Amino acid sequence: MNNEQQQCGKYCVFDCHGHRFAIEALSVRSVEPWSPWTALPAAPDCLAGLACLHKEFVPLFLLREFVAPNSEMSGGNQMLFLDTGAGAWGVLIEQVLGLESIEVSFNAARGTSADWDQVIAGSATFQDQFVSVIDAELLYELLDRRLRNYWDNLVDGVEMGTDSMQGVAV
């Protein structure tokens, strides 16, 4: 798979929370302008809600928790929808700068754990600026695990009779 990515060499460069990232172009499904989405109850901070992409409901995630935890900004002006093996999902970003062929320096110790540090697969430069290259698969796993853990903890709290279910619409 890594060989295919290297053969393509096309990356989608975008800004998110003041940082510049690049993601493999083959994993990008489309870029859409900002449109309202539907928030979900009892959702973690990384899940904004469900967005409509060509009459298909896809989850929309926020990267603020990982990129700028102390930032008050909610997101951006555009939605970057990705398509990995698990299906389509989206990320709220500021704007897409372009679809460019960039030379990526991958990290030497690349792992398979869904951790934010592992999600940043490498680095590159675009228009004389530093760009962090994101591994879309690992990012999805990270987000999926974060959701599972959150809801598992939420269900455990309900069964133990704690107040963690307060405010959650069931």
Place this chain on the structure above:
Amino acid sequence: MKTHILLGLNLLTAFVAGLVVATMFSRMGSSAMAWMVSAVVVVAGGLFAAHSGLRLNRVMKQLRSVASGEFSLTGFDPVGLMELDEIVAIGTRNLKSIYALADSTGQATDQLQQAFAQLDQRLQPAANGADATSLEHLPKLLNSFTDSLNREFGQFTTCGREIGRAADQIARHAETQSGVVTQSAQLVEQISEQIDAVLQNADALSSTANSTREDSANGLRQVDELLTELAQVETLIASRGKRLRALGENTLEISGIVETIGQISSRTDLLAINASIESVRAGQHGRGFAIVAEEVRSLAEQSAAAVRDASLRIDSIQAETQQSVSVIDDEQAQIQSAVTRLQNARQLLEKIVESSDQAASHGREMARDSQQQFRLAEQFVDHVQTMAQTVRDGRNEIEGMRWTSRSFDKLAQQFLQRLSPGSALPIDVNGDYALDQHGGLPSSALQQQEVAVQS
């Protein structure tokens, strides 16, 4: 008749003096006070003139009665003027002496007639051979008669001399009066000259006020023209402001259009990106599509750049338009302020024109009053000159009276010399008799006459 003229002239003089005082007070600004004072002056002058005229008329009547012999020696009524009372008293005393002389002359005539009768009676017996010793009484009788005549004529001469002295006093008083009248005439002429100067000043004031009024009227016309031009400028500026505001509104609309174009450009850019993504996903089959998508994206970026440039220019135009509108608003405010100040200046000029009209009217009235005062002063000078001429005529008449008195004295002297030939009457250096303190001939002269008669 001259006394009446003098009385009339006195009344006219008082009236003119009252008018002059009233005019001077009215020019000082208190017309009611002026007319009150002038009325008091006129009434006082009239009363004084009437009183003086009546007294003078009474004196003239008494003098006329003295001259006609109808004067009552016991009924003298003093007129209050010291000199005239003295003159009348002297005349009365002289008249008394003349009457006494006439009485004594009548008595002497009676005695003479009796003596002639006795002489006739005695001459008849002598002619008939009777006793002629009674002729010895004739010289004594003649001597006594001469002595009596001498005394009476002496008193008569004294009376004439007193009349002459009184005439001298009247002449001196008339001369003094003439001097006073001349001074009054000079004073009135000075007043007349001052009135003439006031008249010239009033004419100059009226001329200056008229000139000021014309200048103010010119200024008023210029202010009106300026106000009209400012109104036109204000209209032009308002029209320009409207056009600039319309330009700003059009620019806003253009800005909206540019914004829409920008949105379209952004969407086109996104579409181009998505097309590029699809071409990448298509692999080798999508390579041509990727080139087209890249071109579309390039056009979208150029459109976005043009939109940004247009937005900047539109923003600049809007800022300049707003600044121009603000400048026009300031200009309109300044023009409004200038119009307000010009309207205030116009009101001030209207007040100046009105004040100049009033000043010119006052100047004309002052000139008219001054002309009337000048004419009255000229009439007053004429009347004063008439009074002076009357006084000079009176003085000439008094001079004639004095010469008549002296002629009468000379006649009396000649009569006495003829009556007593060879007698030496005491005559002073002026040819007058040297009388005693009682107004009679000195006793030495009488003795000489008596000796002359006896011899």
